[in-house]
Amino acid sequence: DTAVSQTPKYLVTQMGNDKSIKCEQNLGHDTMYWYKQDSKKFLKIMFSYNNKELIINETVPNRFSPKSPDKAHLNLHINSLELGDSAVYFCASSQQWTGGFGTEAFFGQGTRLTVV
């Protein structure tokens, strides 16, 4: 039973197209994230939602729009795809942090996006 699942796993598309990546978690977590792993293998946060509310929006082009219909889902929509958008996108979720202690995030298997 997959905890954080994202679809599709691979996505090849042409420049200028619009595409979406879907993410669902069945862990009952309050917070969901999108991370991007670029060609240099750096993992960087893009967005975070807590109970459907956007709490992190890093300096990401506004062609990227996250949507959270409920706290178990966080989808990523990308408009007008560019070559530089090619990367691996990871969805993640975590429990709400309490008591001043951190908590680990659980990651999906990733979506490899290739823009041609």
Added chain:
Amino acid sequence: DQQVKQNSPSLSVQEGRISILNCDYTNSMFDYFLWYKKYPAEGPTFLISISSIKDKNEDGRFTVFLNKSAKHLSLHIVPSQPGDSAVYFCAAMRVSSNTGKLIFGQGTTLQVKP
């Protein structure tokens, strides 16, 4: 500005020996640190974490050490097994930010030779 750094891109050890992976950070506001393991074509999986109020945390073959004054942490794997071969990411968090945001290092590829 890379706030979390893993200066060794790769490490090769013999099965049964100790693997030591290192991580340095620059932001003294970080107060929670994590190690993740990643296999090809899979997402990172959580291994072990440590709060800044501790200097050591152990879980089976995995031990994480934190040296706050040096802003350095390390992951020890003893004994190393071939199945440990993967990319290991160090990550840091500022719990007080209440965002859960993780800042990752660039990863170290560990190869454990049989």
